Amino acid sequence: MEDLNFRHRTRARAAGIRTQAIVGVVASGNLEVLAERVLPDTECSVEIRTQAVGFGEVWSAVIADFVERYSPGGLRLSINDGGARPDTVSLRLAQAVRSMEAST
Amino acid sequence: MSEAQTARPTIGAAVSWYEASARTRLDLLLDPGSFVEFLGPQLRHVSPHLQLFDLPEQFDDGIVVGRGRLDDKDVLIAAQEGRFMGGAFGEVHGAKLTGLLRAARDIKSMPVLILFDTGGVRLQEANAGELAIAEIMRAVVEARLAGVKVVGLLGGRAGCYGGGGLIAGCCSALAISELGRLAVSGPEVIETNRGVEEFDSRDRALVWRTMGGKNRRLLGAVDAFVDDTVADFRGAAIELLRAAETFGVETLRAEQTRLEGRLQRFGSCKDALEVWGALGAPEPKEIPSLSAARFIALADALQLPPHAAR
Numbered sequence: 001m002e003d004l005n006f007r008h009r010t011r012a013r014a015a016g017i018r019t020q021a022i023v024g025v026v027a028s029g030n031l032e033v034l035a036e037r038v039l040p041d042t043e044c045s046v047e048i049r050t051q052a053v054g055f056g057e058v059w060s061a062v063i064a065d066f067v068e069r070y071s072p073g074g075l076r077l078s079i080n081d082g083g084a085r086p087d088t089v090s091l092r093l094a095q096a097v098r099s100m101e102a103s104t
Numbered sequence: 105m106s107e108a109q110t111a112r113p114t115i116g117a118a119v120s121w122y123e124a125s126a127r128t129r130l131d132l133l134l135d136p137g138s139f140v141e142f143l144g145p146q147l148r149h150v151s152p153h154l155q156l157f158d159l160p161e162q163f164d165d166g167i168v169v170g171r172g173r174l175d176d177k178d179v180l181i182a183a184q185e186g187r188f189m190g191g192a193f194g195e196v197h198g199a200k201l202t203g204l205l206r207a208a209r210d211i212k213s214m215p216v217l218i219l220f221d222t223g224g225v226r227l228q229e230a231n232a233g234e235l236a237i238a239e240i241m242r243a244v245v246e247a248r249l250a251g252v253k254v255v256g257l258l259g260g261r262a263g264c265y266g267g268g269g270l271i272a273g274c275c276s277a278l279a280i281s282e283l284g285r286l287a288v289s290g291p292e293v294i295e296t297n298r299g300v301e302e303f304d305s306r307d308r309a310l311v312w313r314t315m316g317g318k319n320r321r322l323l324g325a326v327d328a329f330v331d332d333t334v335a336d337f338r339g340a341a342i343e344l345l346r347a348a349e350t351f352g353v354e355t356l357r358a359e360q361t362r363l364e365g366r367l368q369r370f371g372s373c374k375d376a377l378e379v380w381g382a383l384g385a386p387e388p389k390e391i392p393s394l395s396a397a398r399f400i401a402l403a404d405a406l407q408l409p410p411h412a413a414r
Contacts, residue, residue, distance in 0.1 A: 001155070001158050001159075001160065020144075020146050022127070022145045022163065022164075025125060025162065025185055025187045025188050026160050026161070026162040026188050027187040027188060030187070032145075032162060032163065034145050034146065034163055036146060049160060049161070050160070051158075051159070051160050078163070080160050080161055080162055080163065081160065082160050
């Protein structure tokens with residue numbers, strides 16, 4: 001297992017009023033993302049525990065791209081990864097942000 | 105049942121129970137927006153064992169527990185996630201279900217729904233998992249003795265095997281889909297221990313007609329057969345919570361009598377096809393290909409041995 005942590009400044013606060021959401025499951029080629037609205041609106045953190053060791057640079061690029069696209073300000077995103085491909089990771093992160101947008 | 109089902113006519117009608125995640129099943133099974141989770145993923149009660157094996161954890165340890173409303177009535181509910189480690193029981197996973205059942209025992213007025221999706225005990229934490237199975241079985245029986253109905257729904261990807269099969273056997277009532285499989289030892293386990301002549305695990309038709317939902321319904325191991333949709337499972341859950349019998353020593357005696365009768369009647373059968381023939385099914389070979397609706401009509405017509413015992 002490998003632990004990775006990323007912290008980014010964000011342009012704007014993540015939309016919606018939900019305080020928490022979870023998407024995905026931990027399985028081969030899949031991952032879960034737990035989103036929690038616990039940070040200042042200008043910050044985002046992503047904490048990853050992954051089964052695939054040695055892909056820090058790929059994660060760094062995927063997370064940077066995600067933050068640029070979605071500006072998930074205020075969110076702490078915690079990931080348990082079962083060796084998902086970068087495209088799957090991107091989709092799950094987008095799904096997590098969308099889930100937080102729900103009004104209830 | 106039709107009146108209850110119309111309370112939520114369309115939602116879940118097109119959603120496959122087998123394909124859905126544990127959280128989606130909960131969401132669509134219960135009255136909209138009524139689910140409240142206990143010990144949610146944000147608390148991070150993960151397995152204390154998996155890290156030792158360098159394996160990834162899941163924040164809910166593969167089971168979601170909580171309360172909600174079903175057809176406007178309060179229920180306690182647990183759903184296993186079959187895609188995380190085969191839905192297997194570990195220490196935390198098991199403790200969450202034990203706690204839910206003990207709460208039901210103490211509260212007395214809230215029935216319990218268990219959405220099984222499990223291969224049995226998680227081998228990486230086998231002792232803790234085996235203990236969890238024993239604790240859960242005791243908790244099911246204690247809850248039932250306190251007058252609580254415990255209904256199991258079987259239709260997940262992992263089936264319901266190992267200790268999960270034992271727990272299911274302790275429930276007040278069960279509903280199953282064709283894709284649901286209910287057994288203790290799985291196909292590969294039987295073949296490994298008893299040889300390929302005893303059970304060929306690669307013979308998928310054999311596996312399905314032995315452990316699959318249709319045979320379990322015809323043998324009286326479950327109380328209801330449903331199509332693989334969340335809406336059908338919802339209808340069955342409402343009906344079984346209404347119809348399930350109370351529990352006591354007399355129930356167990358009646359169940360013992362029922363099982364003795366079943367063994368006497370079908371004990372010499374070598375294959376599920378023979379059992380179905382002995383039950384009076386006109387064309388046993390056609391049963392695996394029957395649609396859910398036609399199968400339910402056939403099963404109801406075959407006048408199965410009463411299994412209200414349980």
